[in-house]
Amino acid sequence: MNQHWVSDKPFDPHVTAELSPEQEKFFLASQWQLIWWKFKRHKIAMLSMAFLLFTYGVALFAEFFSPYALHSRHTDTIYSPPQPVHFVHQGEFIGPYVHGWSYKLNMDKLVREYKEDTSKIYPVKFFCEGDSYTLWGMFEGNTHLFCVDYPGSIYLLGTDRLGHDMLSRITYGARISLTIGLLGILLSFVLGLTFGGMAGYYGGFIDSSVQRVTEIIRSFPELPLWMALSALLPLNWSPLWIFFGITLILAMLDWTGLARTVRGKILALREEDYTTAALLMGAKPSRILTRHMFPSLFSHLIASASLSIPAMILGETALSFLGLGLRPPITSWGVLLNEAQNINNVAVYPWLMLPVVPVILVILAFNFMGDGLRDAADPYHN
Amino acid sequence: MLKYLAKRILLMIPTLVVISMLVFIIIQLPPGDYLESYIAELESQGESVDPQKIEFLREEYGLNMPLWKQYLVWVTGFVQGDLGYSFEYNLPVSEVIGDKMWLTIIVSFFTILVTWAIAFPIGIYSATHPYSWSDYGLTLVGFLGLATPNFLLALVMLYLANRYFGTSIGGLMDPEYMDQPWSWAKIKSVLEHLWIPVLVIGTSGTAGMIRRLRANLMDELRKPYVVTGRAKGMGETRLLVKYPLRLSLNFFIADIGSILPSIISGAEVVAVVLSLPTTGPILLAALQSQDMYLAGSFLMFLAMLTVIGVLISDIALAMLDPRIRLQGGSKK
Numbered sequence: 194m195n196q197h198w199v200s201d202k203p204f205d206p207h208v209t210a211e212l213s214p215e216q217e218k219f220f221l222a223s224q225w226q227l228i229w230w231k232f233k234r235h236k237i238a239m240l241s242m243a244f245l246l247f248t249y250g251v252a253l254f255a256e257f258f259s260p261y262a263l264h265s266r267h268t269d270t271i272y273s274p275p276q277p278v279h280f281v282h283q284g285e286f287i288g289p290y291v292h293g294w295s296y297k298l299n300m301d302k303l304v305r306e307y308k309e310d311t312s313k314i315y316p317v318k319f320f321c322e323g324d325s326y327t328l329w330g331m332f333e334g335n336t337h338l339f340c341v342d343y344p345g346s347i348y349l350l351g352t353d354r355l356g357h358d359m360l361s362r363i364t365y366g367a368r369i370s371l372t373i374g375l376l377g378i379l380l381s382f383v384l385g386l387t388f389g390g391m392a393g394y395y396g397g398f399i400d401s402s403v404q405r406v407t408e409i410i411r412s413f414p415e416l417p418l419w420m421a422l423s424a425l426l427p428l429n430w431s432p433l434w435i436f437f438g439i440t441l442i443l444a445m446l447d448w449t450g451l452a453r454t455v456r457g458k459i460l461a462l463r464e465e466d467y468t469t470a471a472l473l474m475g476a477k478p479s480r481i482l483t484r485h486m487f488p489s490l491f492s493h494l495i496a497s498a499s500l501s502i503p504a505m506i507l508g509e510t511a512l513s514f515l516g517l518g519l520r521p522p523i524t525s526w527g528v529l530l531n532e533a534q535n536i537n538n539v540a541v542y543p544w545l546m547l548p549v550v551p552v553i554l555v556i557l558a559f560n561f562m563g564d565g566l567r568d569a570a571d572p573y574h575n
Numbered sequence: 576m577l578k579y580l581a582k583r584i585l586l587m588i589p590t591l592v593v594i595s596m597l598v599f600i601i602i603q604l605p606p607g608d609y610l611e612s613y614i615a616e617l618e619s620q621g622e623s624v625d626p627q628k629i630e631f632l633r634e635e636y637g638l639n640m641p642l643w644k645q646y647l648v649w650v651t652g653f654v655q656g657d658l659g660y661s662f663e664y665n666l667p668v669s670e671v672i673g674d675k676m677w678l679t680i681i682v683s684f685f686t687i688l689v690t691w692a693i694a695f696p697i698g699i700y701s702a703t704h705p706y707s708w709s710d711y712g713l714t715l716v717g718f719l720g721l722a723t724p725n726f727l728l729a730l731v732m733l734y735l736a737n738r739y740f741g742t743s744i745g746g747l748m749d750p751e752y753m754d755q756p757w758s759w760a761k762i763k764s765v766l767e768h769l770w771i772p773v774l775v776i777g778t779s780g781t782a783g784m785i786r787r788l789r790a791n792l793m794d795e796l797r798k799p800y801v802v803t804g805r806a807k808g809m810g811e812t813r814l815l816v817k818y819p820l821r822l823s824l825n826f827f828i829a830d831i832g833s834i835l836p837s838i839i840s841g842a843e844v845v846a847v848v849l850s851l852p853t854t855g856p857i858l859l860a861a862l863q864s865q866d867m868y869l870a871g872s873f874l875m876f877l878a879m880l881t882v883i884g885v886l887i888s889d890i891a892l893a894m895l896d897p898r899i900r901l902q903g904g905s906k907k
Contacts, residue, residue, distance in 0.1 A: 409594060560718060
């Protein structure tokens with residue numbers, strides 16, 4: 194038999210409408226708050242973001258983090274291998290230190306051979322004074338994160354053909370390689386928003402011509418075109434202009450993907466009621482686009498932008514590697530790798546290949562972060 | 576079908592015309608022409624230059640014509656198979672290109688085949704075992720392949736081979752076959768060398784394809800017809816092969832369009848690193864020395880390669896998938 198059970202609690206008609214504090218927080222949260230909560234759940238993406246923040250931080254304060262100045266040459270330690278850091282000396286822990294380098298030219302094999310001179314001990318010092326620099330061209334300083342006293346040296350990643358410290362070069366190189374990605378994406382963002390927005394909003398002839406142009410650009414193999422365009426940059430341009438030229442070239446071919454995303458989204462948003470309302474109130478197209486449409490597709494744009502930054506960084510690296518991009522004295526990861534092109538050299542001095550590591554790590558991190566952002570970009574969608 | 580084919584080929588013509596204009600503008604943009612840098616080079620070596628000879632050369636190559644006329648001459652020559660003259664090599668461009676273009680096509684073709692051969696089983700496996708450890712592992716490997724730039728991978732492999740095997744893996748054939756006519760021995764040698772560049776170039780495309788195939792097949796597997804098939808007692812393998820797999824095959828062919836440009840891009844840099852006798856190294860040299868007709872022909876050929884590759888994939892798709900509207904008309 195069915196037995197009816199009736200609660201004897203007093204009846205409250207508003208019980209379903211009341212929210213627990215957590216629910217209230219969730220329902221009242223802004224779009225960006227929701228995106229952040231969703232993004233936080235993606236552990237690898239969070240880790241990648243932390244790594245990227247760290248890398249950009251190091252690049253920003255490259256002068257401080259690198260043990261030597263960018264162009265300081267150590268002519269007596271050319272092609273020095275990475276120096277090991279020791280902690281325990283004769284069974285006693287004395288903190289991090291390095292030994293001196295004793296150097297011999299091996300005339301049989303014609304290579305420089307370095308051996309640790311265990312009689313000399315140089316403790317690693319932190320926040321110490323070393324090569325002087327001008328941070329961002331404004332602040333004079335000579336404090337470095339770590340260094341050892343003269344005549345000792347600390348080359349954690351070895352030195353190159355001219356006796357430059359590789360770690361310092363890679364740190365300074367990060368500044369150029371990473372900003373080229375950001376500047377380039379900024380440019381292609383503007384291009385993509387303008388063309389994609391126009392194509393999506395106006396449709397018709399503008400839409401189909403923008404579509405054709407993006408199709409043609411996308412059908413062209415990117416790298417040969419980049420190579421051709423960067424071969425155009427005059428040799429007598431100053432390094433700074435070459436830098437901007439390369440950024441422009443990278444952005445010129447990259448905006449098509451963004452334009453497609455924007456167009457697709459705008460086409461959908463054009464049908465929304467609030468767009469019609471804005472139109473009826475007499476808003477101009479530029480206002481409708483920037484005020485009503487862009488905010489709702491911004492999160493998607495950031496996600497797809499973070500997925501196309503790696504392509505830019507790689508583009509610069511590939512071009513500089515081939516000798517068509519940046520040239521010394523500008524130091525980027527591609528320029529450093531250009532010196533690793535000679536495989537016979539690299540076989541003897543393998544640490545010249547080390548700039549590969551940060552490139553791959555940064556590219557991976559951007560990909561993972563972009564993946565997480567893309568998943569989080571639409572917090573109202575399950 | 577024929578109508579579709581004709582329409583598709585006709586659509587290709589304006590694309591190629593625009594591309595040819597772009598290429599021509601690009602090769603014309605650098606200030607001065609090859610002759611000017613040639614004169615500068617001769618003068619820097621202390622040699623005198625006969626102005627009459629220069630004037631003759633300029634006349635001969637049509638360098639003093641207005642730009643649009645030069646473009647027309649170049650394009651009509653290109654269509655008729657006259658690719659112009661390479662200043663650097665002092666040879667007609669077609670002779671410099673020789674079989675380099677074919678080697679590029681061979682490398683790209685094999686790369687696509689290998690990409691398919693690897694991506695297909697892995698993609699199916701990941702899609703049928705989603706969120707398992709093996710799926711996560713393969714996804715990670717795929718991500719690594721996607722994120723590691725081809726030319727860096729080539730560099731690392733070159734170093735490792737040199738370090739541990741003491742051999743150079745560069746080149747596309749044994750040295751004794753270079754400049755030799757094609758023979759079975761030469762083909763065998765090419766095939767022996769081919770796998771390294773093919774694997775290196777293929778990594779990024781393979782990874783991307785695995786990810787897209789997985790997503791695509793997982794979408795299909797969720798559809799009601801799969802449930803129906805399972806409900807009427809169909810075996811899992813038969814169920815998979817009979818319907819969802821066939822649907823994702825279409826996607827497989829359509830995907831050529833998206834991986835072909837990146838394969839050709841990758842092939843160019845990897846060729847420089849591994850010193851393959853394909854178009855890469857010569858294109859680079861031609862761009863650096865402003866050997867405009869040579870560079871232009873290469874760029875044009877590479878673009879044509881992608882456009883035609885996409886065309887072939889579109890046609891194959893139209894033949895395989897009856898749902899694709901051949902006559903166009905309104906979209907859904």
